[in-house]
Amino acid sequence: MFGRLVLCVMMLLWMIAIQADPAATVLGRYVFTDEKAVLTLHEVPVGTAYTVETITRCGRGPSATGRVTADRLEILPLTEGIHIITLALPRTVMVRFLAMSPPQAVDRHILLRNLPHCGRKLLAGQAITAVAMGDSITNTGDYKGILTRLLARGTGNTHVTILDRSYPGRSVDAAVRFFPTDVLAVKPDIGLLMYGMNDLRGGCPIDGYVDQYRWIAQHLAADCHADTIFMTPTPDCSVSEHFTVYDANLIQTLRFGDALTPIAQELHVPVADTFAMMWGQGGASLDAAGKAMWPQYPTGYSEQFSTMWETQGQGDGVHPNVLGHLSIARAVFNALAGIVSPRPLACLAGTEWTAEGLVSHVQVRNVSGVRRVGVLHCYPLPDGPIATDFAGPYNLAPGQSVIFDIHWTQVHTPADLLTYPANLYTAPGRPAFAMLDSAGDGGVLYAVDAPLVVHAGYVRERQVVDGNRVRVTLRRDRKVTVTPVVIPANSEMGRLPLVTPVIGQQGKHGWAVAEVAYTRFGAARTGEAVVDGALTEWEHHIWSVIGEPVQARWTEGIIDHRATPRECYLRWSTKAGAHGLYLALQATGQIRLDSFIAFFDTRPPQLLGTPGRYYWVTGSLAADGVVKLDAGETSPPGGGLRGAWQPTADGLTLEAYLPYSTLELTTWPKSGDLGVSLWWRHAGQNGAPTTNLHWAEDGHPWNTRWYGVVRRSNDETAPLPYRVRIK
Secondary structure, three states: OHHHHHHHHHHHHHHHHOOOEOOEEEEOOEEEOOOOEEEEEOOOOOOOEEEEEEEEOOEEOOOEEEEOOOOEEEEOOOOOEEEEEEEEOOOEEEEEEEEEOOOOOOOHHHHHHHOOOOHHHHHOOOOEEEEEEEOHHHHOOOHHHHHHHHHHHHHOOOOEEEEEEEOOOOOHHHHHHOHHHHHHOOOOOEEEEEOOHHHHHOOOOHHHHHHHHHHHHHHHHHHHOOEEEEEOOOOOOOOOOOOOHHHHHHHHHHHHHHOHHHHHHHHOOOEEOHHHHHHOOOOOOHHHHHHHOHHHOOOOOOOOOOOHHHHOOOOOOOOOOHHHHHHHHHHHHHHHHOOOOOOOEEEEEEEEEEOOEEEEEEEEEEOOOOOEEEEEEEEOOOOOOEEEOOOOEEEEOOOOEEEEEEEEOOOOOHHHHHOOOHHHHOOOOOOEEEEEEEEOOEEEEEEEEOOEOOOEEEOOEEEEEOOOEEEEEEEEOOEEEEEEEEOOOOOOEEEEEEEEEEEOHHHOEEEEEEEEEEEEOEEEEEOOOOOOOOOOOOOOOOOEEEOOHHHEEEOOEEOOOOOOHHHEEEEEEEEEOOOEEEEEEEEEEOOOOOEEEEEEEOOOHHHOOOOOOOEEEEEEEOOOOEEEEEEOOOOOOOOOOEEEEEEEOOEEEEEEEEEHHHHOOOOOOOOOEEEEEEEEEEOOOOOOOOEEEEOOOOOOOOOOOOOEEEEEOOOOOOOOOEEEEEO
């Protein structure tokens, strides 16, 4: 404990020491290595000694010494990196700046190909506006300012402005939600798009992540006549050989970034590989690779000119410092300039079913043009152990390959693909693993896709189904088969597994595996209510259920910490009022400490589950019988939210009122249908963790993709359809 305290005090004193001091200020914190950095000195005696030390991407760089000769100190950078000027005064005075190697001039034809909308304008020196959309990685650093300097040197255009539209904690779906205000209001020439950290940690599926990127690029082109640059998410340097959650996140980050390449090729959008640029030479192990990135990460995200290299790995290993943001900016510049650093190995893999279960056959070929000697380390994705029959070392001449198998030790039967972790990391039909190629002191990290060799699968789609027969489509090679699946009678919601044997080319056997997820529509009667929690106006309403075991879900699948469903079980219904909607709940169990979030998508039913703007309201139960309600960030300012609850013998009843203005509406949607996703968070009893109950969702509802539907209907006897997805 004492050692920790000493370390914290030392770090605090060190951070205070590197703050800007009134005795010396630097004019411009970014300079090129062929320019001089200028420091203005205040009451610093002539003859005062100073030292110049540098921190590069590789750690300590060259150093120099000198003496002050005037009230202005000009220093020619020693190398690319952070320069630390220390003045030998009675108190320590330290000033830092970043020196950057000048970029090469951009090839005109390549730039025009990568920026078809605004390339000519950029090359002509006209004013260019770019919008940087991102999360806290973008928000806490200044790759934007560095990039404008690189572009000015590489294109000659000094009139590039990059507007910051990044927000801590944001995922890519928020960029879609705020597109009208963040982007359309500006009408930029370029959109810079870098998300992934919050998306992957929130359990967003990769196809959902890619869909949002596609939406933004298409709308930038159509609505703004603007170009887009995709930027891969940056690595987390807190990695180790013990394969903790940090390593799993690192590998998922790489996989999310790799998933952008196919969609970028389809849309003719350049991809800035910020992950690879920050990874750099890497290391011979994950431990070594993480330590090699310490110079690019700060002691704290607000200390951009500090480095974890100076504190032996203590600091913020997620949000890059100024050196890291130089890597990010250079990755964008290289993408525009067509500068590519090819990987030395090509990985080709395919997966098939064997008597042991799922096995991936992997071929790794040397495409570097020179003999390569190294070691291959294969890693699983989160909670998904794998085994390999390959010892690791290799010695390959150009064009030579090594072949080995990966055994998915948790996938023995096709039904295993529907459970965690295979439901996230081997479905739909694309198992993937990570491979570190270490050669010498460096190492390149790969995310290897290993699709099933028998090309068969159910079409992933959304449907609205009247009655109880769902038509599912199975595609195998060029053959399409449509078959019915029957929803059990009187079932409100559930999951039905689809596991079908298939035979591919050359008689290879495989399986098509999917799941039918269904939720019956809710119903909203026309009318008003007094919001007192008593539910006296709610007779003859249709009620929906939230609390069945199949609804206790998180990103891993069904996770239910309740002793029994009656510990927290709810029925809920809605009213369509003249000026707002009402929500009523009947709940059993110990739920006084619970909270909830109701999400709403007001678009036509056929658009539910696709990228778009949505709204939400959070709720919790106050001790005085009031339901505290707060509108989400997409709702316009304004009040009117109110709620109340009353205790009952075995639980409570609750009413809430949401003005239509909360959803940017003036009345119930004209289609008659409203997309709704209700998330109830049940506080665990007797020390148990929280149980997340979802009416229609699979798990974490940020980046919501699977809304249920509430239909305005006054006929309580009319059968309601199902909202169905094949997933």
